[in-house]
Amino acid sequence: MSELTEKDRQLLIKKGITEAMLDAQVAQFKQGVPPIQLYKAAVIDDGILPLPKEEAAKYAA
Known part of the structure; x- marks a missing residue:
């Protein structure tokens, strides 16, 4: 990708992305991603893990 700046390249390196x-x-974004069929929403204890209140507050902040 020739339009990357040196700052962009450094950020990629920092994030471990070549x-x-x-x-x-x-290329994947340009091609598009086929839609998927969702059967139901994820809820706590069925696809979602509950967080302790202290941890949830930390992430919310």
Whole structure:
């Protein structure tokens, strides 16, 4: 990707993403992702793990 700045490249390195990985992600977005059929919403204890109140407050902040 020639439009990346040096700052962009440094951020990719920091996040552990190679330029090849970025190119693959961009290609996927350009191709589009086929829709999936959802059967039901995720709820606590069925796809969602509950957090202790202290931990939930930390993440909410």
